[in-house]
Amino acid sequence: MLIITDATDYTADLIVADLQARGVGVTRLDPGSGPVHLAATLARGRWRNGLGDEHRAVDLGEVVSVLWRWPTPAPGHPSIERPARRAWAAREDAAGIFGVLKALPVLWINHPDLAAAANSKPGQLVTATECGLNVPDTIVTTSGEAVRAWACGRDVLFKAFHAQGADDDAMVTASRVDPDELPDELGAASLFQEIVSGVPVRLTMVGTQPFAVTITGTADLDWRPVQHRLTFARIDVPPDVLRAVHRFMLRYRLEYGAFDFIATDDAWTFLEINPTGMYGFVEIRSGLRITAAICDRLCEAMQSPVSSDAGVGR
Amino acid sequence: MAPYGLTHQVYLDPAYTAPIPGIVYDPQRQLSTVGGNPLVEQPDLMRQFTVTWGTTDRDNKTDNGG
Structure with a gap:
């Protein structure tokens, strides 16, 4: 292994x-x-x-x-x-x-070429929709004027394609924005989405096994910079959402994925997936046995080796 | 000119980004250790240093061709 x-x-x-x-x-x-x-x-x-x-x-x-x-x-x-x-x-x-x-x-968790394909945010949103998941209204544009015309008074956020900042140990957070304050020229392709109200959920998928937690403790749109304040609680994934996530995983041929959703009592809205995302912080705080599931999956290959056509990128 | 997106850049808490004092990768055990003991056996440190960030050193390293 x-x-x-x-x-x-x-x-x-x-x-x-x-x-x-x-x-x-x-x-x-x-x-x-x-x-x-x-x-x-x-x-x-x-x-x-x-x-x-x-x-x-x-x-x-x-x-x-x-x-x-x-x-x-x-x-x-x-x-x-x-x-x-x-x-x-x-x-x-x-x-x-x-x-x-x-x-x-061999069995890959995940094959890097497949992870790279799944890592495209514009592509994820299309695939999520095709698989039956709700997604926020989204615009990708280089124009502040285009955002203003699209937003039409709605609450919107900006989200970077890569959260790595321009400086070391810096990240670009998902943030609420006022479209009227945007410059006409944004200087780079920029993604804006309608803000969906609800509780943030991190769903970690290992094969077909879901490990989901709600994330509370901050009113910030982006909880990543304030993880010391957060509380994680296990939550069940609605069957229709889980079926759609399974279809999503199959579409990209993924064995693992860290999904972000916004959940309400009525619906879950897909935000994004990180096919190589961290999960340790979820396991340590929630007790969900994600490590064991990954190791189980890796070890399954010892009993049932993958056939030769499983390799990609050859 | 600065790209608009960088107006949302924040600097991360050093408590999460600074190297763990005394951490050493043990290539024989294939694990990191602190004080000679595996990091995985020290829950408080694991809690602090297994967070998720949107940086190439934490979450998206494969974005740069690894």
Whole structure:
């Protein structure tokens, strides 16, 4: 069993510890964090033999499942001094090392190419609608005037496509906005949505298993910067919503997803999914056994190996 | 000119973004440790440092090609 993530992914520690407690062989690698050793050969239609770092190696032919979380992007060999040459090497590493990994015909949680496809917010909203989920009215525009014309007096919010800010340790929050105060030129494609009233819900899906909590404790639209104030409570997912989420997961061929909803007694509204989103904070505060579910799924592959056509991106 | 979206940039609480004092990744155990003990066995620290942020170091690293 292979886990591809960096050393600061503390949530992954939960998974590693669980697998170790089960007596399951697990190899945790971060190919972009330092020199790796790769000697993969193509035999019988599959990449085999060694990938490793200075501490451990794995025989790619023996891997039955991969948990892909937050690997460090390939930086290029540290001994290459000239930036352009190192950048070239980094691109070759990304194509070669990650390319070999991504071609493994195994169970993926999640395959990075599938996660990348699912990570598009505009695409998510279309897919969510097609799968039967409610979504907020949304505009993506470079024009403040277009937002004013679309908003028509409604309460609206701005949400960044990538919450990473321009500065370290900064994030761009989802925020209520007054369209009348927007500049005519927004300087970048910007997403605005009608604000939907209700309780925020984080639904973590592992395969077909739902793990849902309400998030209370703040009146802020974006609860992420104020997590020390939050309370998490388990909530059941309405059957129609769960069926729609299952369809969504199948559409993107995902094994895992962190969904955000706004819930009322009458309806749940889909906001977004993060196919590689964190879940440790939900498990620790709610007691929901998400780690165990992920490990169960990874271990299922040992009993029922995935067929060779499961690999993507080849 | 600054893109409008960055007017909503906030700086995160250092309690969540600063490195955990004394944390060391143990490559043999494949786990992080604090004071020689696995982080996963220290619930208070896990509670503090397994939050979700919208940063490339926390939630969206795969956005940059990893």
